Amino acid sequence: MSEEPEYCKNCGTMNAPGAALCANCGESLKPKQAWFGPKRVGYGYSPRTWQGWLIIIVFIIIVILVTRFVVH
Numbered sequence: 001m002s003e004e005p006e007y008c009k010n011c012g013t014m015n016a017p018g019a020a021l022c023a024n025c026g027e028s029l030k031p032k033q034a035w036f037g038p039k040r041v042g043y044g045y046s047p048r049t050w051q052g053w054l055i056i057i058v059f060i061i062i063v064i065l066v067t068r069f070v071v072h
Contacts, residue, residue: 003017003018004017005017006018006019006029008022008024008025008027008029009027010022010025010027011024011025011027013025015029033048033049034048034049035047035048035049035051035052035055036048036052
């Protein structure tokens with residue numbers, strides 16, 4: 001059972017089967033996952049990756065700091 005070579009979507013280089021990065025440009029060969037996606041229940045979006053959660057945490061910290069120092 002032979003695996004097919006993977007082609008880079010960025011530069012078109014043929015890479016070895018199972019490669020994680022392009023040998024030519026270094027781009028990831030794995031599909032990118034969105035940081036936010038639709039909620040499973042209800043309306044709106046929710047974080048799907050650690051980057052999405054990091055954005056939420058930084059936003060909360062900024063809101064807390066602004067309300068503490070600007071309102072007083």
